[in-house]
Amino acid sequence: MSRDSAASAPAEQGDRSGRPVGRKMTGSRWERFFEGGLLQGGVQGSPVLRLLIRWVRRPLLPVMRLWRRNIQLRIVATTLLMSMGVVLLLGFVVIGQVRNGLLDAKVKASQSQATGGFSVAKQKADSAATANGDDGTSADGRPSKNVSQWMTDLVVSLSSGGQGAFDVVTLNSTASGDGSGGLAPRYSEVDPIVSVPEDLRARVDKSTAAAQSYTRVVYKDGRESQPALVIGKQVNDPNADAYQLYYLFPLTQEEKSLSLVKGTLATAGLFVVVLLGAIAWLVVRQVVTPVRMAAGIAERLSAGRLQERMKVTGEDDIARLGEAFNKMAQNLQLKIQQLEDLSRMQRRFVSDVSHELRTPLTTVRMAADVIHDARVDFDPVTARSAELLADQLDRFETLLADLLEISRFDAGAAALEADAIDLREVVRRVVGGAEPLAERKGTRIRIKGDQQPLIAEADARRVERVLRNLVVNAVEHGEGKDVVVKLAAAGGAVAIAVRDYGVGLKPGEATRVFSRFWRADPARARTTGGTGLGLSIALEDARLHGGWLQAWGEPGGGSQFRLTLPRTADEPLRGSPIPLEPKDSRRNRGLDDAGLPHAGGAKLATVPVQQPGAATAPIPPRGAMAPRLGGVSPTADPTALPGNGARVVPRPAGALRRQEETSGTGRERTARERGRDGETPEELGHGEAFRGR
Amino acid sequence: MKGRVLVVDDDTALAEMLGIVLRGEGFEPSFVADGDKALAAFRDAKPDLVLLDLMLPGRDGIEVCRLIRAESGVPIVMLTAKSDTVDVVVGLESGADDYIVKPFKPKELVARIRARLRRSEEPTPEQLSIGDLVIDVAGHSVKREGMSIALTPLEFDLLVALARKPWQVFTREVLLEQVWGYRHAADTRLVNVHVQRLRSKVEKDPERPEIVVTVRGVGYKAGPS
16 A cells, blocks of 8 residues: 555555454554545544444454354353352452451460560569669660670570461660660561561550551561561560560461462352353253254245254243244144145136136137128128127127136236247237227327347247237327337346327326226226226236336326336346336426426436446446437436335435436426325326336 | 048037038038047048147047147147147147137138148149258158158148248248248247257257257247258
8 A cells, every 4th residue: 555645545445444453553544644634635533433443343243243143152151251250259258258267366366475475575674673783784874785685585585485486576666766776676587677567666666555567577588478467565674675576477377278268269269150151051052952943944944845843852841832833834834735725726726717618608709700790691680789799709708818817827827938039029010910999099109219129038928918908008098199119228128118198197097007907987988898907917917027017197198108127037127228207298398398407308318327336326228229229218217116106215315316317307306395295106296106026 | 622620629519610610611520529539530531630629538639639640740720728838838749730729719710720721732843951951842751861751741831931041030920920821929839839849850959950040039040051
């Protein structure tokens, strides 16, 4: 990474985030500040912070994931933590009590020992003073050699009873002595100045009572220092001068006992914690294993392996879970089998009805045709009857065929015979077939966008049926105005839109047109005698292809039906090459007249740049297809996402703007504004619908 | 015009009605209602065409079709109540030349019968070759290196149609019109099944056809000779 490349900074940040936290981090952070501050004119603090948090989080993510997903780990860890806390608390309490107990006994014994010693020292001083009479001291009160000797003897005699149990030290009183010429400290084996704490000496000076304190004895002979209890008292020597006598009781034994207790407790605590963890692990495993097994089997069940069952042992709650689970699976399997049987029966029934009904119908049909052909020889009434018979038989036949077709869809028995076909051929055939009807209606059918082959993997029979339906409907409802069949391809999708300028659709009708036996106006006479199932079948045909069949219409402004199919079967659709609402809809024309900038026709014809990250990015047309489309907009309609009727999809503000530009309708905003007024999008002035999967 | 038609159908009303219509159009129908007796009736009547219902008591239509096809190339038109792909394809694969779904119009049926009978009327002396095959149109024979290959009349027609214009790619719809005599109704399954059957007879390796080549997205054409 180069320090002076400003342009690469955002991209590199992304790359770096994958690296582990380390020394480099500070460097690049600094760099970030450097670049931000010097090259972009502002320090961005919060992104850096966020980045840092991400860096720290990244290596932890798998651990966190494991933590979230693994209940066993969680319980064991919690048990370990809590038992550790309990063991620590318990340890502290027990150790405290043991120490107090040990010390209490020691202090009592030491105190009695020291009291004895003090009184012995007093007696010795008294007896020495009476024995020596007046020759013991000099005039100036300096301690004579006798006193010095006496004191040494005293210390030796006092400490001789100890033998490691205690040490005896004499120090001159800090208050009386001048330090240099006073009594030199007498001691057995300890360093008196270091071993006796200063504040104890001060305390001993101030009162004649005994005082005690804890300290560490430091030995002269290089032995390790020991914790000790020191008891001191101010005593008079034979010259009645005060000196300090200290008893030092090393607590070696107590220390040893305490550390033994501590060690034992620590070992026991550790064992307890580890064992508790292990127990928790085992116990949780007992519960978790069946649960995991149940989860695994449930997954396999949902994957269709209905014969999977849990192993059940014992009669405990887990076993009950297993039993209940197995019962559920059993019932599920039974139900599914019943439904499958039902579906099979339904299919059989459809097939049987098909045969049973069709054979007599064939006979009737043939008889009717023979009668119909001979009608010129009949009297007018019989002749007309023959005509009616033949006509209605036609209708009956179509209705029967449609019913059987739709029940075949319902039974899931419809199969797709996909083959790479040129949809232009299909369209031409359909338009050719609809010409006689169009001529009768005075309608002209125009085909747009058929300059280049439009190859898609589709079932020609079904696509033709869909298109025939759409074109015949358009002619029938087109009130003699032109019908435009538009073809376009972009990305992985091909689309055929059939536009008419007739009565159009009322608000909300765009979804209902696909309902079975639905009629726009029950009072309207139907000239071509449709069955009312045509669009339902067309919709099922589109779905079978993995495609969409959608309707748009405005009252009096005509309607547009759009069939979108994936280029290759099994490929999911992401958009349609033709916008559902045609450019010449009343609203779009209205926007054009108003001169709104985003409704420009020129923009429509341009290929939109794919916007990275936009979920609804329009599909750019493939290669050289763009020019051939002519008047047809090659832009995929980014708003044309499948949904269950809902037209308005909330999007970020940035994306919204872009869509308005690409689709050129500005519909999104309008729809949203109206939607706020309490109308659902479907009830807007322009009925639109999505009937894709 | 030769016009002996054997109607194999168990529904007496329909059979009678078919008889009325066929007689009205100048054919000579004969009838059999049982699948087991169909083959014997076929041998007796020596029809020019068989109208065969798929669902029959005794032997079913598929079986009857196979038996007839085993000993004769006479055109067979299936009558079926089922338009599901599986049923249709099974019927065609068993050897039927064409099928018609009930309920049908009498005119449609007659048109199909005529289309199937027409081909044998105008034999023109003509010699064609496609791949390493030599086709004698008048003699109605196909030979590879002197060995003759047995084809049904329909398969022969299909092969001849392709061989006559080896430069042309035929869409399935065009083949339907030229070989089967259809004007509209695009059921390309008919073409697919028959091309497969033809290939199984004339190709050295039906998996890699050289005589009848598929042009993806368009149709079929004759292989290079």
